[in-house]
Amino acid sequence: MDSTVRIGREKLEQFCTNVFLQLGLPEQEAIDSSKILVAADARGIGSHGVGRLWRYANGIRKGIMLGTATPQILRDTPISLVLDAQGAMGMGISKKTMEQVISRAKTIGASFASIRNSNHFGIAGFYTELAAHEDMIGICMTNTAALGVPTFGRTAMFGTNPIAISVPATKGRMFTLDMATTCVTRGKVEVYAREGKRLPQGWAVDTTGKGTADATRLLDDMLYQRGGGMLPLGGEGELLGGHKGYGLAVLVDILTAVTSGGDFGKSVMDSEATSARVCHFFGAIKLEVFRDPQEFKKDMGRLLDELVATEVADGCDRVYYAGLKEHEAEAESNRSGVPLTEKVVESLRKIAQESGVSFIL
Amino acid sequence: MDSTVRIGREKLEQFCTNVFLQLGLPEQEAIDSSKILVAADARGIGSHGVGRLWRYANGIRKGIMLGTATPQILRDTPISLVLDAQGAMGMGISKKTMEQVISRAKTIGASFASIRNSNHFGIAGFYTELAAHEDMIGICMTNTAALGVPTFGRTAMFGTNPIAISVPATKGRMFTLDMATTCVTRGKVEVYAREGKRLPQGWAVDTTGKGTADATRLLDDMLYQRGGGMLPLGGEGELLGGHKGYGLAVLVDILTAVTSGGDFGKSVMDSEATSARVCHFFGAIKLEVFRDPQEFKKDMGRLLDELVATEVADGCDRVYYAGLKEHEAEAESNRSGVPLTEKVVESLRKIAQESGVSFIL
Numbered sequence: 001m002d003s004t005v006r007i008g009r010e011k012l013e014q015f016c017t018n019v020f021l022q023l024g025l026p027e028q029e030a031i032d033s034s035k036i037l038v039a040a041d042a043r044g045i046g047s048h049g050v051g052r053l054w055r056y057a058n059g060i061r062k063g064i065m066l067g068t069a070t071p072q073i074l075r076d077t078p079i080s081l082v083l084d085a086q087g088a089m090g091m092g093i094s095k096k097t098m099e100q101v102i103s104r105a106k107t108i109g110a111s112f113a114s115i116r117n118s119n120h121f122g123i124a125g126f127y128t129e130l131a132a133h134e135d136m137i138g139i140c141m142t143n144t145a146a147l148g149v150p151t152f153g154r155t156a157m158f159g160t161n162p163i164a165i166s167v168p169a170t171k172g173r174m175f176t177l178d179m180a181t182t183c184v185t186r187g188k189v190e191v192y193a194r195e196g197k198r199l200p201q202g203w204a205v206d207t208t209g210k211g212t213a214d215a216t217r218l219l220d221d222m223l224y225q226r227g228g229g230m231l232p233l234g235g236e237g238e239l240l241g242g243h244k245g246y247g248l249a250v251l252v253d254i255l256t257a258v259t260s261g262g263d264f265g266k267s268v269m270d271s272e273a274t275s276a277r278v279c280h281f282f283g284a285i286k287l288e289v290f291r292d293p294q295e296f297k298k299d300m301g302r303l304l305d306e307l308v309a310t311e312v313a314d315g316c317d318r319v320y321y322a323g324l325k326e327h328e329a330e331a332e333s334n335r336s337g338v339p340l341t342e343k344v345v346e347s348l349r350k351i352a353q354e355s356g357v358s359f360i361l
Numbered sequence: 362m363d364s365t366v367r368i369g370r371e372k373l374e375q376f377c378t379n380v381f382l383q384l385g386l387p388e389q390e391a392i393d394s395s396k397i398l399v400a401a402d403a404r405g406i407g408s409h410g411v412g413r414l415w416r417y418a419n420g421i422r423k424g425i426m427l428g429t430a431t432p433q434i435l436r437d438t439p440i441s442l443v444l445d446a447q448g449a450m451g452m453g454i455s456k457k458t459m460e461q462v463i464s465r466a467k468t469i470g471a472s473f474a475s476i477r478n479s480n481h482f483g484i485a486g487f488y489t490e491l492a493a494h495e496d497m498i499g500i501c502m503t504n505t506a507a508l509g510v511p512t513f514g515r516t517a518m519f520g521t522n523p524i525a526i527s528v529p530a531t532k533g534r535m536f537t538l539d540m541a542t543t544c545v546t547r548g549k550v551e552v553y554a555r556e557g558k559r560l561p562q563g564w565a566v567d568t569t570g571k572g573t574a575d576a577t578r579l580l581d582d583m584l585y586q587r588g589g590g591m592l593p594l595g596g597e598g599e600l601l602g603g604h605k606g607y608g609l610a611v612l613v614d615i616l617t618a619v620t621s622g623g624d625f626g627k628s629v630m631d632s633e634a635t636s637a638r639v640c641h642f643f644g645a646i647k648l649e650v651f652r653d654p655q656e657f658k659k660d661m662g663r664l665l666d667e668l669v670a671t672e673v674a675d676g677c678d679r680v681y682y683a684g685l686k687e688h689e690a691e692a693e694s695n696r697s698g699v700p701l702t703e704k705v706v707e708s709l710r711k712i713a714q715e716s717g718v719s720f721i722l
């Protein structure tokens with residue numbers, strides 16, 4: 001295992017901003033993109049954090065992701081907005097769009113948006129929490145490159161397709177569910193492959209559509225598109241509900257890509273030359289359309305209190321609610337610095353050298 | 362296994378309507394409630410069909426469910442509606458509320474409603490399809506009596522809490538995801554107990570919070586609230602994503618009960634004297650707020666076509682999409698009659714005798 005160091009949050013944000021500025025991003029987009037990447041690391045979701053900075057740097061240098069693309073407006077109504085990102089980086093346009101959704105919801109009570117032709121946007125829960133801070137229910141989804149196999153199938157037809165929802169409670173607390181609709185992501189399989197461990201039953205199937213424990217072979221089959229892939233939440237077949245996770249993954253394709261006229265299913269593909277053009281969905285509903293927001297948040301607080309007070313299973317420590325672990329990790333990051341593995345720090349040092357940005361970490 | 366007979370759909374609906382009328386329901390509510398119950402059997406979801414008629418009959422006779430309750434309006438805005446059902450039967454008020462949601466969404470683009478103090482409302486997918494027939498995305502959820510155990514816990518803190526979403530496609534097809542957020546429902550455990558079979562790993566935990574295969578003991582522990590219960594989608598712990606199913610179950614409690622100020626979590630309880638007062642959520646979003654509805658449905662059709670054309674796993678027959686099995690079953694029921702087990706027919710005969718309604722099946 002990599003050892004971990006902690007780096008001050010603002011310093012890390014400033015470094016990423018400097019890199020993005022040097023790559024030609026407009027100032028606000030550079031700042032927003034950095035904040036979103038660092039938020040992932042701060043919450044303990046390193047898979048979506050600054051460890052991806054080199055991908056963005058490469059993407060921008062190769063012209064796969066565009067720092068300065070002007071989005072095309074496809075539909076614009078008091079309750080909705082549909083955009084073509086024209087290949088923009090995902091973070092800046094997503095934050096702006098969620099801010100638009102929140103602003104429209106303030107007037108009309110609820111609002112929705114979708115974006116096509118975009119790129120990876122970091123953690124979905126970042127956008128939903130923007131809404132929750134405004135006393136709204138925030139919703140966000142994105143499709144991703146196909147790697148998930150439908151129930152009873154043997155080839156990849158959808159991505160990890162995460163769903164995020166945030167709902168605010170009293171005392172600044174928040175319920176934030178941010179979950180891939182596949183059982184696990186490819187990143188977890190890569191860890192198992194590196195450590196030579198067998199995959200748990202229910203994570204993935206091989207090229208015949210049967211459950212596999214062979215991480216290395218699975219990654220190879222996925223890379224060369226020979227078939228096989230990750231299973232939806234609920235695992236193989238219907239016995240443990242795999243058809244439900246499959247349905248949720250398809251729902252994400254519908255709300256992100258069918259609403260925006262973008263790519264869905266197996267046509268969302270990474271290749272050596274390009275990264276997949278993905279679609280996003282954003283929504284916000286004011287608490288006030290249902291109840292007095294203070295009463296609403298009081299009941300939310302009571303619900304969260306009751307959940308953490310659940311009697312604990314033998315051998316376990318605590319019962320959580322969605323988002324609690326991440327919020328505790330973030331509080332610790334704000335006190336003690338954002339945790340990064342040595343390997344990620346090394347990649348940042350390399351980016352600094354390549355782009356002529358001073359390595360201030 | 363019970364043998365199955367098929368009964369004409371209209372005849373079955375008429376019989377149930379006669380029973381509800383005899384129990385004192387207003388005519389439209391009697392008709393609506395019958396249609397919704399029979400729709401479940403027609404789609405092959407017998408657990409939510411006319412096999413429950415005796416529960417409604419008992420509920421109404423005992424005054425636990427009220428046939429003629431007048432709902433109280435808690436909030437009424439152009440985009441939302443919140444009701445207290447005052448103990449009404451769930452089906453009639455739910456259908457009327459979804460019709461209100463659809464009507465408001467026609468004007469404003471989207472609309473949402475929640476209801477507290479209601480009773481079992483049949484299949485959630487019935488309501489979402491009402492919206493999909495109007496070129497809208499339909500959403501419906503309900504909380505139910507607590508029987509599900511949070512990740513790392515040992516006592517029941519949420520119900521089977523289903524989520525349903527329908528989206529229309531070309532050629533009258535429809536994506537309808539209608540799923541309990543627990544791995545399976547209590548009904549499945551009852552079948553395993555009757556057949557003396559061991560439960561699959563991932564369905565349930567015992568009173569210590571550890572996985573159990575003992576169906577009979579589990580049902581007994583649940584009945585006497587000794588602890589243990591059903592696992593969320595994703596099973597025990599976090600390895601297969603149980604925390605995701607747990608998050609989805611809590612989300613349903615939030616959208617149904619926190620929005621309406623109703624009961625949530627462990628306080629939603631059946632007892633011998635009463636059935637749990639539950640809360641519902643309804644939503645509709647017009648396709649048109651995103652795209653031309655015909656273009657939208659064309660892409661939906663393409664998505665559904667691609668999914669059923671997925672290469673099939675060895676030893677499996679077909680790949681489905683959410684709702685396809687149920688829609689095929691319904692088409693067969695419309696041709697050949699609605700399938701009922703002999704046991705259910707017997708229960709209907711008994712209801713006919715008790716209530717003085719002629720048994721026309």
